[in-house]
Amino acid sequence: MVLDKLGDSLKHTLSKIKNSLTVDRTLVEEVVKEIQKSLLSSDVNVRLVLELSKKIRDRAVSENTKGLNKKEHLITIIYEELSSFLGQGEEFTLKEDKQNRLLLVGLYGQGKTTTAAKLGHYFKKRSQKVALLSTDTWRPAAGEQLQQLGKQAEIDVYTDPQEKDPVAIYEKFKAQLEKYSLVIIDSAGRDFLNDELVEEISKLNEIAQPTDTFLVLGADVGQTAQKQAQMFKERLDINGVIITKMDGTGKGGGALSACAVVEAPVRFIGVGEKIDEFERFNSERFVSELLGMGDLEALLEKAKLALDENKAQDMQERFMSGKFDLNDMYEQLKAMKKMGSMSKLISMIPGLGGMNIDKSQLSVQEQKLKVWGYVMDSMTAYEKKHPEEIDFSRTRRIASGSGTDASDVRELLKQFKQMKKMMHMFKNPSDMEDMDMENMKNPQDMMKMMKQMGMKQKDLKKMMKGARR
Ligand SMILES: Nc1nc2c(ncn2[C@@H]2O[C@H](COP(=O)(O)OP(=O)(O)OP(=O)(O)O)[C@@H](O)[C@H]2O)c(=O)[nH]1
Ligand SMILES: [Mg+2]
Structure with missing residues (x-):
């Protein structure tokens, strides 16, 4: 199988990590x-190899291990970088609201015609009404080849052996093709990409307006494929690659490098000559198999969990610990800014989105x-850590440093105190016991609770008025 050798040497590398x-x-x-070394000997382009290995090195030496041990972390990086090298992205799906037209392009003998039939078979089994169209006026009996393949898959095939112009062929069948949900267009190949072929395919592309254009590459294609891939990319909107002959003995690196050149993910792979020897390609699964790690999945799951846990824990600690200081509030403010305006934030919260909150109130809050933010920018780290020590003279300094009023500084400090009180209450739920949470059905109950938490009647009224309007 293609890339077996690459897999073997990568496996060797991974076990080296494990045993170190x-x-x-x-x-x-x-x-x-x-x-x-492994990638180069599999025919992957030198520049790409250097880029990839640089990424691995940089991440390995600089990145936080996110709750994994160092070995696990390094293995995860290798896995992630290899997967993204093969092109991640959303899984390919057909459009639902219109006819799908897939145009297959590629050089001579790469497997376009075979792939057209395989794709047709694949989607026919998934309830699509499929037609194959041959626009290859170059190879003798190309139409016949497609007819035969179509027959095996019981798919309608359109071809005109007399016609020498691909565009004319498309136009001739255009009306008849309308009844299909998926039309797969096979195009002609050449042994090298010349102006004539480029011109021909560009015209066809213009007239057929494919929904997707796939570049078909054999796994045995050499390094020259990158140049051709580049030329196709310049003229066509290639959004996927199909690698055929993955069952062969090709090194595979040439095709992978070409993939990186067109910056499109591998969508499918051909793994044999038969019509059903064809698979959807999933780069992550492929790399797991390549690295031969049964436990890789478990490791990745762990990496993901560690990441989520880290985040969740940070948040929780911020909210729950009595150590909550202005630095945390500052971070929160910054995070909120990243998320967009407050009105947008509120519209995303279920329940609040429909509520008629006063826009002007919101913008007042936003302004505040x-x-x-300015006030905190002018505080020292010590002050943020110990806001209780911000006295009159510090307040004045902060206000003048940030171009705000002393009242702004005081208001911020007051707000912080309230927040802290609330945090404390979350931490000590017993404090809330005498607050009848169960029966908090209306704004008055909410007001009662807020009041107990130290909010001023005046502020509460303002807030409620805003919310009700
Ligand atoms: N083993 C194997 N052979 C394949 C696969 N895909 C295609 N082939 C073979 O590759 C050869 C060329 O395939 P075609 O589909 O004719 O290639 P093409 O790109 O249409 O060629 P032109 O039309 O001449 O440009 C045929 O013998 C196919 O059977 C595959 O996934 N595995
Ligand atoms: Mg062909």
């Missing part, structure tokens, strides 16, 4: 060198947050 005593720079360098 420590993960240090020397090991990272060794691992990176080995990966480079902005001012608080």
